[in-house]
Every structure is written in structure tokens, then in C-alpha cells.
Amino acid sequence: MLYTVVPLEDVLEGLEEEPAPTMVLNVRGYSLEVELLEGLQARVVRLFSTDPEHYLLPHCQPGAVIKLKEF
Amino acid sequence: MYGQQESASPSEAGSQEKAVVHSIKELGQVSAPQAPEPEVQPFHCLTIIGQIEGHMVLPPRNKTTKYEHVIPQLVAIEQNPKIKGLLVVLNTVGGDIEAGLAIAEMLNTMKTPTVSLVLGGGHSIGAPIAVAADYSVISATATMTIHPIRLSGLVIGVPQTYEYLDKMQERVIRFIVEHSRVTQEVLREMMFRTGELVRDVGTVLVGEEAVRIGLIDEVGGLGVALARLNQMVQKNGEGGIQ
Numbered sequence: 001m002l003y004t005v006v007p008l009e010d011v012l013e014g015l016e017e018e019p020a021p022t023m024v025l026n027v028r029g030y031s032l033e034v035e036l037l038e039g040l041q042a043r044v045v046r047l048f049s050t051d052p053e054h055y056l057l058p059h060c061q062p063g064a065v066i067k068l069k070e071f
Numbered sequence: 072m073y074g075q076q077e078s079a080s081p082s083e084a085g086s087q088e089k090a091v092v093h094s095i096k097e098l099g100q101v102s103a104p105q106a107p108e109p110e111v112q113p114f115h116c117l118t119i120i121g122q123i124e125g126h127m128v129l130p131p132r133n134k135t136t137k138y139e140h141v142i143p144q145l146v147a148i149e150q151n152p153k154i155k156g157l158l159v160v161l162n163t164v165g166g167d168i169e170a171g172l173a174i175a176e177m178l179n180t181m182k183t184p185t186v187s188l189v190l191g192g193g194h195s196i197g198a199p200i201a202v203a204a205d206y207s208v209i210s211a212t213a214t215m216t217i218h219p220i221r222l223s224g225l226v227i228g229v230p231q232t233y234e235y236l237d238k239m240q241e242r243v244i245r246f247i248v249e250h251s252r253v254t255q256e257v258l259r260e261m262m263f264r265t266g267e268l269v270r271d272v273g274t275v276l277v278g279e280e281a282v283r284i285g286l287i288d289e290v291g292g293l294g295v296a297l298a299r300l301n302q303m304v305q306k307n308g309e310g311g312i313q
Contacts (some may be wrong), residue, residue: 001167001168001169001220001239002165002166002167003165003166003168003171003196003220003239003243004122004164004165004166004194004195004196005164005165005194005195005216005218006117006122006164006165011122011129011130011133012129012130013118013130013132014130014131014132015129015130019128019131019269024186037209044265046137046139046140047140050145052143052144052147052150053147053151054143055140055143055144055146055147056144056147056148061140062137062140068083
């Protein structure tokens with residue numbers, strides 16, 4: 001249930017569009033759900049980890065673009 | 072110059088070796104070389120921006136705060152003894168009730184000192200998050216919209232739906248009243264006020280007004296918020312940043 005000042009139709013605009021396909025990388029003790037980009041890069045969608053410190057890592061923030069060769 | 076350095080390093084290595092031998096003699100062990108620990112800032116800053124995203128992934132055009140990511144961050148901050156305080160910066164248009172209240176409850180139950188700073192806007196479900204911090208600050212130009220929860224595009228036809236909506240409303244009101252100086256009567260009056268918002272009931276509070284009704288503690292900016300955080304850290308006997 002949303003409690004927002006933005007009209008619902010604006011919030012939900014584009015909801016029907018299919019989200020980009022993702023894959024999960026299991027690296028360095030955590031899992032990153034990423035969306036593949038061009039040039040061996042990927043955009044972080046979500047982090048899966050039980051170590052809260054991982055959530056403070058800059059490259060684990062949703063939206064961060066990572067180079068795949070470093071992983 | 073070069074020669075001096077050359078001659079200096081072997082003697083340095085020699086004294087290091089001596090120290091190791093010394094520690095073996097005295098303690099029977101060699102201390103392992105330690106990697107320098109990464110520097111941790113004493114104050115962390117959490118930004119609550121755009122829509123607060125909950126159970127539903129919002130379309131990519133929305134700027135969102137993802138609660139499943141924010142909550143473990145709060146756990147990490149709470150568990151790290153080097154992090155002395157948390158500044159929560161809000162510029163949000165509201166969002167999911169459950170996610171918003173979850174973040175608010177987490178902030179509220181943290182032992183780490185927290186200060187919230189409302190910049191731009193702290194609307195709808197942003198209000199409970201703002202009041203959840205130990206101390207709340209609003210910038211003079213920031214606004215907070217207090218309005219009832221509604222289901223857009225849906226006619227409330229059955230009593231059950233109304234009751235459910237009312238219950239959700241109660242959760243938000245109760246949280247705000249319990250964690251700020253505003254009274255339930257004042258908050259309700261503002262929430263259902265007519266004539267203030269063009270097409271809706273509710274009230275827009277600008278900076279000072281939010282402080283006057285007791286929702287927020289003080290009008291100010293970054294300086295005020297950080298000074299307050301420092302004060303709280305020092306009160307805890309931790310020694311804030313100079």
C-alpha cells in the first residue's frame with residue numbers, strides 16, 4: 001500500500017514493461033543480482049548476503065556499474 | 072642522498088630483526104604483520120530519496136530507496152563500534168507504508184545516535200522516518216505534506232476496505248505521535264484539513280511550521296544536524312569529531 005504525494009498513475013507508469021533479464025554472480029562471499037550491460041559491465045540490481053558490512057560496500061549498492069573482469 | 076638511504080635501510084632491517092628475536096625470547100611468539108584496517112568514518116550518512124520501495128518493484132523511472140538494502144546497512148552501522156552516529160537525509164515523496172514504517176522502527180530502536188535532516192521534502196511516509204531519529208532537523212525551505220492514506224482509482228464501497236485503510240492510517244499516526252511532540256488531535260486536524268491542498272485534503276508544512284506544531288525539533292541545516300550529532304556522541308562518552 002502506497003502513502004505518497006505522487007499520483008498513483010505517475011508512480012506506476014511503465015509498470016507493464018518487462019524488466020531487463022538478470023543473472024546472479026556468486027563472488028567474494030556474497031551474491032549480486034546484476035543486469036548485464038555492454039562491454040563486460042553489469043549494473044547491480046540487488047545484493048544477497050547475511051553480512052551487513054557487505055551492504056556498505058560502494059560496488060554493492062543497487063545501480064552501481066561494475067566491471068565483470070574484476071569479479 | 073641515495074647512498075645514505077642505502078646505508079640506512081640495512082640497519083633498520085637489522086633492528087627489526089632484533090626486535091623479532093627479542094619478542095621470541097621474551098614472549099615465545101612472533102607477532103604477525105597486520106594489514107592496515109580500512110578507515111571508517113565516525114558519522115555515516117543515509118539518504119532516503121524518491122519513492123520508498125516496498126513489496127513492489129517500481130518502474131525504473133522512479134528514483135527509489137530500497138528498504139531491503141537500507142535495513143542491513145542500519146544493522147552494519149549499529150554493529151560497528153567505530154561508527155559513532157548516523158545522519159539521515161530525507162528528500163522523499165513517500166512510498167510503501169510497510170517499508171517506510173520498517174525503516175522508521177529500525178532507526179528508532181538503534182542505540183547509535185541518529186539525527187534526521189529533512190531537505191526539500193519529507194512527505195507522507197517520510198514523516199514517520201523523520202521523527203524516528205533521536206533528533207530531527209528541517210531546513211527552512213523544506214516541506215512536509217500531511218495527508219490521509221488513500222487508494223487512488225478505487226471507490227471505497229465495502230466497510231472492510233475502509234476499516235483496513237483506517238487501520239493503516241492509525242499505524243502511521245500512532246508512530247508519529249509517539250516519536251514527536253505533535254498531538255494526535257493536531258495531526259489529525261492537519262491530515263483532514265480542506266482548502267489547503269488544491270485537489271485534496273491535508274496540509275503542507277514549510278520548515279518552521281513543522282517545528283511549531285511539534286513534528287520536527289529544529290529548523291536548520293547540515294551544521295545544526297552535525298553539531299547535534301556530535302553533542303549526542305559526546306554525551307555518550309565516545310568523543311565526537313573535532
